[in-house]
Amino acid sequence: DAGVTQSPTHLIKTRGQQVTLRCSPKSGHDTVSWYQQALGQGPQFIFQYYEEEERQRGNFPDRFSGHQFPNYSSELNVNALLLGDSALYLCASSPRDFNQPQHFGDGTRLSIL
Amino acid sequence: SQQGEEDPQALSIQEGENATMNCSYKTSINNLQWYRQNSGRGLVHLILIRSNEREKHSGRLRVTLDTSKKSSSLLITASRAADTASYFCATDASTQGGSEKLVFGKGTKLTVNP
Numbered sequence: 001d002a003g004v005t006q007s008p009t010h011l012i013k014t015r016g017q018q019v020t021l022r023c024s025p026k027s028g029h030d031t032v033s034w035y036q037q038a039l040g041q042g043p044q045f046i047f048q049y050y051e052e053e054e055r056q057r058g059n060f061p062d063r064f065s066g067h068q069f070p071n072y073s074s075e076l077n078v079n080a081l082l083l084g085d086s087a088l089y090l091c092a093s094s095p096r097d098f099n100q101p102q103h104f105g106d107g108t109r110l111s112i113l
Numbered sequence: 114s115q116q117g118e119e120d121p122q123a124l125s126i127q128e129g130e131n132a133t134m135n136c137s138y139k140t141s142i143n144n145l146q147w148y149r150q151n152s153g154r155g156l157v158h159l160i161l162i163r164s165n166e167r168e169k170h171s172g173r174l175r176v177t178l179d180t181s182k183k184s185s186s187l188l189i190t191a192s193r194a195a196d197t198a199s200y201f202c203a204t205d206a207s208t209q210g211g212s213e214k215l216v217f218g219k220g221t222k223l224t225v226n227p
Contacts, residue, residue: 004155033214042201042217043156056214088153092215098207099144099163102215106155 002027004105006091012111013081021076021108025093032074033102034066035090043090049074050096078110086112119202119221127226132189134221136202137182143207145178146215147187150199159187159200192225199223 005024013019025032031050035043045058049068068074072093078085088109092102120135138145144163148156162169162178162185169176175188189196199222203215 035215035217039153040219042203042219043215045214045216048214058214090155092156099161099205101146101158101161103158104148104156107153109153 004091004093004103006089006105006108008108009106010109010111012113014113015081015083017081018077018079019081019110021078021089021091021110023074023076023091023093023105025072025074025091026103029093029095029103030072031094031096032068032072033092033094034074034076035092036060037088037090037107039087046076081112083112086110119200119218121221122219123222123224125224125226126192128192128194130192130225132192132196132223132225134187134200134202134223136185136187136218138185138202138204138216138218139183140204140206142180142204144205145176145185146203146205147174147176147185148201148203148217150201150220152198156201189223192223194225194227197223197225 007022033048034046037043047057048055052068063079065077088107090107092104094102118137146161147159150156160171160176173190178185199220201220203217207213
């Protein structure tokens with residue numbers, strides 16, 4: 001049973017470019033959440049998708065956008081990249097039930113030059 | 114903003130010793146979860162404790178929750194070198210069904226020396 005998979009594992013971009021990160025949830029999960037983790041910090045919630053709609057959003061600018069597909073997979077898009085966007089981007093999936101843990105992928109390490 | 118605050122920020126012990134990490138949070142919660150992260154990789158879920166539970170065990174892990182003090186602790190008994198990692202607590206205050214956003218602390222970096 002495959003867990004949460006993310007691609008790519010590493011990415012290097014320059015300021016002003018845009019990037020798309022991808023996530024496939026764990027089998028049986030229909031909810032996908034995205035987190036940003038800066039070096040030495042805990043993950044920060046970006047947004048969550050359920051039934052192909054953004055359900056909750058953290059304190060991130062509109063440059064961060066996402067999408068969920070009918071097969072529950074998801075994309076995170078970041079436009080006009082800034083140096084401060086360098087971080088580990090984590091995808092987590094969960095079923096739509098109370099008191100269920102979120103399962104995380106290994107993340108995408110994004111470096112902005 | 115981060116709700117959970119882990120204490121201590123770093124902990125170094127010898128193999129075989131017990132490790133205790135604490136977490137404090139600010140708002141009402143549905144549950145509190147502990148995760149482990151090795152060297153900047155993904156987070157591995159360790160244990161979830163619901164707001165109406167006071168203590169939970171899983172193998173060498175013991176978690177307590179005190180909702181009146183808004184605090185939790187994670188105890189790892191008989192530690193091993195392989196337990197070396199960062200440990201995070203995360204709170205879930207979901208209200209509409211399903212796990213919503215998790216709010217993480219900054220983590221405790223545990224080093225277990227052989």
